Amino acid sequence: MLSLVEENYLKTIYHLSEGGREQVSTNAIADAINTKPASVSDMIQRLDRKGVINYTKYQGVKVTGEGQEAALKVIRKHRLWEVFLVEHLNFSWDEVHEVAEQLEHIKSPLLIERLDAFLGHPKVDPHGDPIPDAKGVIRAKPQQPLQQLTVGSQGVIRAVKDSSPAFLQHLDKLGAYLGARVKVIETVDFDNSMQILIDRTTPVFISNQVAENILVEESE
Amino acid sequence: MLSLVEENYLKTIYHLSEGGREQVSTNAIADAINTKPASVSDMIQRLDRKGVINYTKYQGVKVTGEGQEAALKVIRKHRLWEVFLVEHLNFSWDEVHEVAEQLEHIKSPLLIERLDAFLGHPKVDPHGDPIPDAKGVIRAKPQQPLQQLTVGSQGVIRAVKDSSPAFLQHLDKLGAYLGARVKVIETVDFDNSMQILIDRTTPVFISNQVAENILVEESE
């Protein structure tokens, strides 16, 4: 059994290793979780003892099979709650993350399975992130950062990499949302910004950082 | 701001003082919360410093105005979540309390107001307990333990005093539920047990303890 804090560490480590990184470093964790490296060093030794990560001194950590299972359970809960908040309690997509950070730690297998059924077994959360099923299986769709599209190519917005209110509210202003069609009008080499069409309306400029955090499914 | 543990202490103290008791004793709290008196002694000094209770050494504690407000917020959340679980996630009334004990600590004013609206501003929880409104106002209906009814008198079950699975499952077996009509057929002086009719079906025997924990609204 993991404590709330341990669950947060584990989830963070899992997310950091999603990018393909083999070993996750102490500093990376400290950064992500807003703690000091000394605290992380302590905690990862505890998590190693609990068998959810493998820790080798000075070499960072790696999530074990058992650890991944636990991490995915937390992530499943987080995302299901986000769906609930948006679909049934009229939350907007920039309001849900913080609350879901709390709800993800509620311990009740019955609750989460009933919630899943109530929601109709959703496949993605309000940010387009896939929801693991009860066994921890994720079906990820092929997506790429909007940044990578070339002039003239088109796609549909499927997810966002960043779930911060600041970013999501910016997208709202741009008129961008999950499912919107986008087309690249122009790319600017100087700063990697681009001009795009969203749903065939007026062209808008987006910065490199924005384009990096929008995930699209390319379409012909 | 109160910690999860502090919220639990405060809620417990509030409930213990509901019965009219002026001062709540250290031992009573320790009992209710399953801790040692020494731990309680420590905690009530902290809660006193935070201004939610008044503590006088060796004389027990009393909830302050501010404390009552905080306690009622937690109770409101607890009961709203119980309604949600029963009405929307198909939980039975004996399964909700434990989960609600966790959910009641989620901190988000928006969430709880949205949940309240989603549920249609319910007035009572699945055990018949009144739900405080956003301002902490409770409208309690006139109720008395079934034990107090005399032979021949009738009433409607409005609430249960005990929310333990054991008790509620027993009521299920008896066919008792909120809203059921009851009529006292016979009372036994020897052990204070009674024979009652539930919804005019076959008479059933209930013990003194059962009769004490069923709250009815008497009717002519």
Place this chain on the structure above:
DNA sequence: TAGAATATTTAGATTGATCTAAAAATAATT
């Protein structure tokens, strides 16, 4: 009302989670 029983508080320890400061290891750079 004195002594016994009970309730409450204090003292001192422990555990989880965090921090700062210092030490040790690894990585980068002349």
Place this chain on the structure above:
DNA sequence: AATTATTTTTAGATCAATCTAAATATTCTA
């Protein structure tokens, strides 16, 4: 390769929440 810079770990403290054992108050009872 030697030195410097960076990263990571350890040592020692602190705070919340708990415990056991001992000390102190209050309450009951004879």
